[in-house]
Amino acid sequence: MTTTAELLKGAAELFPDEVVTQAHVRHLDLPQGAGKFALITLDNGLDHTKPTTFGPQSLANLNVAIDQVEKEAADGEIVGVGITGKPFIFAVGADLKGVELLKKHEDALAIGKGGHDVFKRLSALAVPTFAYYNGAAMGGGVEVGLHCSYRTVSKAVPAFSLPEVFLGLVPGWGGCVLLPNLIGADRAVSVIIENSLNQNKQLKGQQVYDLGIADALFEGADFLEQSLIWTASVLKGDTEVVRAELDRGDAWDQAVARGKAIADGKVHGAAPAAYRALDIIAKAKNGDLRQGFDAEDQALADLIMGGELRSGIYAFNLVQKRAKRPAGAPDKKLARPVTKVGVVGAGLMASQLALLFARRLEVPVVLTDIDQARIDKGVEYVHGEIDKLLLKGRVNQDKANRLKGLVTGVLDKADGFADADFVIEAVFEEMGVKQQVFAEVEAVAPAHAILATNTSSLSVSEMASKLKHPERVVGFHFFNPVAILPLLEIVRGEQTDDASLATAFSVAKSLKKTAVLCKDAPAFVVNRILTRFMGEIQNVIDEGTPVAVAEKAVEPLGLPMSPLVLLELVGPAIGLHVSETLNRAFPERFKVSPNLKAVVDAGKRGFYVYDSGAPELDPEVAALLQQGDTVLTEEQTRDRVLDAVAQEIGLMLDEGVVAEAQDIDLCLITGAGWPFHLGGITPYLDRAGVSERVNGKKFLAPGVASVPA
Secondary structure, three states: OOOHHHHHHHHHHOOOOOOOOEEEEEEEEEHHHOEEEEEEEEEOOOOOOOOOOEOHHHHHHHHHHHHHHHHHHHOOOOOEEEEEEOOOEEEOOEOHHHHHHOOOHHHHHHHHHHHHHHHHHHHOOOOOEEEEEOOEEEOHHHHHHHOOOEEEEEOOOOOEEOOHHHHOOOOOOOHHHHHHHHHOHHHHHHHHHHHHHOOOOOEOHHHHHHOOOOOEEEOOOOHHHHHHHHHHHHHHOOOOOOOOOOOOOHHHHHHHHHHHHHHHHHHOOOOOHHHHHHHHHHHHHHOOHHHHHHHHHHHHHHHHOOHHHHHHHHHHHHHHOHHHOOOOOOOHHHOOOOOOEEEEOOOHHHHHHHHHHHHHHOOOEEEEOOOHHHHHHHHHHHHHHHHHHHHOOOOOHHHHHHHHHHEEEOOOHHHHHOOOOEEEEOOOOOHHHHHHHHHHHHHHOOOOOEEEEOOOOOOHHHHHOOOOOHHHEEEEEEOOOOOOOOEEEEEEOOOOOHHHHHHHHHHHHHOOOEEEEEEOOOOOOHHHHHHHHHHHHHHHHHHOOOHHHHHHHOHHHOOOOOHHHHHHHHOHHHHHHHHHHHHHHOOOOOOOOHHHHHHHHOOOOOOEEOOOOOOEEOHHHHHHOOOOOOOOOHHHHHHHHHHHHHHHHHHHHHHOOOOOHHHHHHHHHHHHOOOHHHOOOHHHHHHOOHHHHHHOOOOOOOOOOOOOO
């Protein structure tokens, strides 16, 4: 039979570039004369910006450390074993770079078994074991602690989670089995399913304690010292750890049912990870750990060899790596400093931008508009939002006063913009209006000032064409709500120079936005794809397919909301405007729906009413709809929509709208909330055979978001 050491040695050979974590053992005398104690510290030798992970060699190192303490425990040399991490980091789980390289089911199975075999040795030691969660803990980092007898957590822990389902995996080193058996199924479902599918929500130290995952909570400043004092009192019998009794009856089944409802609401059955995790939680009801661990191994191996995880890792790498090094961005040394910002317009979008610039750049921000009342309303909005931040404790009184002082409004652009380095317009989406605004700004702003437009679909080059210095105009397209969606489409006009573009990227970085460089093409990236996607659904409805069928057809994509609910959020009038813009550019592919126009003309906010609490087709909208007699099934509708999207993305890449398919996916994930488990959209289109059906080839090379050949 293969030993754990042999298993891990084989896995390590598949992953030569692992950042290896050491497991250092040191001995200390516990306070109050409680005895000699072995403390294992997980440390990869790098600072906190390179968190500690578990690849095969790292697991092997922990295994060797456990060999040592196991012997010491058996020989009566120590009274307990603790495990902790380097400063600010406990451990953040399996090394995903290694997972990407796996090509065979048996290799994936070895990773699952290897983790289990090492971690469960902690619970089998002859002495009690303690996990001290001193810093960030995720995935396998959380799980190694679950195998211990007791756990403490620092109040300073900023992030604690089992994020596997978010990426397309299950917590496979004990999480699905041990967590419900520690805190109950309902709380475990919240951590494993609900938080993961809620954009990978993290827990803080206090919440970890409140949930019952940790037995004690201590301040960050002297966390290890306090944990060791507590450990001594537990070992001496002075402190008794009492855990709540678990309900292994109906409550357990109800928790699993709640998890399934959450998964259905988020991924609509389109992604297997959440359902596999729930199956294991359901089986963990009987408390049989061995059976549960075997189920985790199988689920882990199956999912590692599936497309969803590969898409999840691909998406993770896009957001964590590609987003930080935007393709095609000029040398950052060319960027000019920005010490004052001007905002043309004082409506909701302009006010959101003013707030963002003030908070992130901490420089003066001046709003202008066509009358004083609008300006006052805009400034008042920003000040009100700062007051809300103060109430929530996100800023202190001093900071709130300072931020409010930075945001002002003036009627005369010459007063406001004479010393501005960066001026952004957020006025009505009409070319003539925007050209006039830029002409007025150019007349009063300094020669070096960047003129940025927040247009969602109009040509940046045309907007700049009548200026003396069109080279300083750049597209700077935010997504609504500005504070939440990370994407910023940076558009290079025909005349935009490198210094202006570099400044735009530098500002985007300061704003903590994910910037993607786009060519000046109609509607850029997100709005062009969404308009084609929504347009095809609208076409199918116009031709005769019932609204409910058309909406349900795209549920398997697991999108954050249905197309017509999204239309409601965007606003039917804006949707119509963008479709008209794209119809002028590409009339053969983008139709203007007469039904959508009728809904807008009738002043309707959307297709649905919510009187019953759920969306139902508004009878007044139903009366407006003029439909043909071609009725498609859900599957036919889905094929139509996906074919249209694949065609559009293929054309955009041919036109050079962005550098690569990866940028399309990055835009959809960060600008439209498309799911991580799809990797955006192109891996899904590749996996479903749509890319080849429509374009004759896949968007991504083998192994990029799929199992390597």
